[in-house]
Amino acid sequence: MAKLNTTTRAALLVLVLSIFLFITVSESRKLSIAAKAKPVPTCDTVFGVREGDTCFDVAKFFKLTTAEFDSINPNVNCTALFIGQWICIGGTA
Ligand SMILES: *[C@@H]1O[C@H](CO)[C@@H](O)[C@H](O)[C@H]1NC(C)=O
DSSP: OHHHHHHHHHHHHHHHHHHHHHHHHHHHHHHHHHHHHSOOOEEEEEEEOOTTOOHHHHHHHTTOOHHHHHHHOTTOOGGGOOTTOEEEEEEEO
């Protein structure tokens, strides 16, 4: 009987810890999702779009990945680029 109690207690402890861990993990996920949903990028360097430039060309030229490019240019519509448009090529998101 005493052995069963110990086992039950241990099982309960594991259960409580699991729940605690689950809540902690989901809370931190929520926070990182919230942080991603509202990016406040700062731009250090801009580039003026020239005739024929695409986001891909510019990102490649400045050695930016698509993810980096998108994160510092949240408001740039790459299918509607215009000549002289300023796009960010260096900054932090
Ligand atoms: C980007 O521009 C294209 C062409 O003007 C337009 O069809 C599309 O809806 C725009 N996308 C966004 C997200 O504004």
